[in-house]
Amino acid sequence: MAAERTLYAKDDRRPKNRAGDKVDIPFLLLVLLLLGVGLVMLYSASFAQSEFDTGYEISTKYLQKQAVCAALGLLCMWAFSRIPADFWMKFAWPVYGVSIVLLLCVLIVGESVNGARRWINIAGIQFQPSEIAKFAMIVMFARLTKLFGADAKDFRHGVLGFSLALLGILVPLALEKHLSAIMLIGMVGVTMMFVAGTRLKWLGGGAAAAVVFVVIYVTFMGYAGDRITAWLHPEQDPGDTGYQILQSLYAIGSGGLFGLGLGKSRQKYLYLPFQYNDYIFAIICEELGLIGALLIIALFAAMIVRGYWIALRARDRFSTVLAAGLVTLIAVQTALNLGVVTNLLPSTGIALPFFSYGGTALAVNLGEMGVVLSISRQRNQTKKQEDPL
Secondary structure, three states, rough: HHHHHHHHHHHOOOOOOHHHHOOOHHHHHHHHHHHHHHHHHHHHHHHHHHHHOOOOOOHHHHHHHHHHHHHHHHHHHHHHHOOOOOOOOOOOHHHHHHHHHHHHHHHHHHHEEEEEEEEEEEOOOOEHHHHHHHHHHHHHEEEEEEEEHHHHOHHHHHHHHHHHHHHHHHHHHOOOHHHHHHHHHHHHHHHHHHHHHHHHHHHHHHHHHHHHHHHHHHHHHHOOHHHHHHHHHHOOOOOOHHHHOOOOOOOHHOOOOOOOOOOOOOOOOOOOOOOOOOOOHHHHHHHHHHHHHHHHHEEEEEEEEHHHHHHHHOOOOHHHHHHHHHHHHHHHHHHHHHHHOOOOOOOOOOOOOOOOOOOHHHHHHHHHHHHOOOOOOOOOOOOOOOOOO
């Protein structure tokens, strides 16, 4: 028996789960592939606008800025992939508090772009605090899931506890009139509450209340009229409110099965507004056709499924919910953007992850994927014994 215990002790000193010390390679490759394809399509979609904006001198204005943010995002992804998930659990409250302060700063010193005050400029660097707030909310919800445990099924914890944390983010966003971020954070929050164990009857009631809130909000904030009309009947005002969605549908339809060819879009020549941002998927459809668009959707689907696979194999409850929340954020953003571009949904202003122009969003998205990669290092480790979700 003594010899057997000695043998087990020696075995315990050996490095355990060597594979678990490495990040999940399939997930990493999918993220890098989406980033690479996204940069190529961004250049294709933006070079005409870039030349127009620079007096036909520079065709890479938007690509250059996006590439810099991609490099910063990759650095963040690498750094975050080496930070244990426990770090985010420890600093969940400070990250949450800082995000709220930044959102409030937007109301005081924020810069207005295209009529929306959502940006802060620090030392010449412009960024959107709402992107940080999305990450902060997910980290906080994961922290609360760990804290509440099985009590998440109760109304006090599973509804009031999560709702108060959610309101801390949503109220400043409502004051900014940032409806797209409110919708996105709300949908991700509800998904995480479901994963945490909140009862379906409470989630159903919350969803109904959210619908009522959105209807009231868009009515009094001036969103309802033009946007809803443009969504339902874009042909009634093809020169104004319905112009963008009609041009998007023209681009999608003209692509056919195999597309016009990479770089050969017609709508990007200043016909389709924001062709390099919210509506970049329309240019993808025009240039790569239905087949190319479906392949890109398949890449997103594969990355999302692999991300949930990592979440299910995480070492503890906090890591599972954190990874699931971050992957859900990408999934919801992608679904909403595709819905808007194809006119299945009214315009929301939500970008396509890894593709749409936007430095803050790209850098933050890559950093978030770094957190998922960090959690993937634990996938073969022995799970902590906790109450089931």
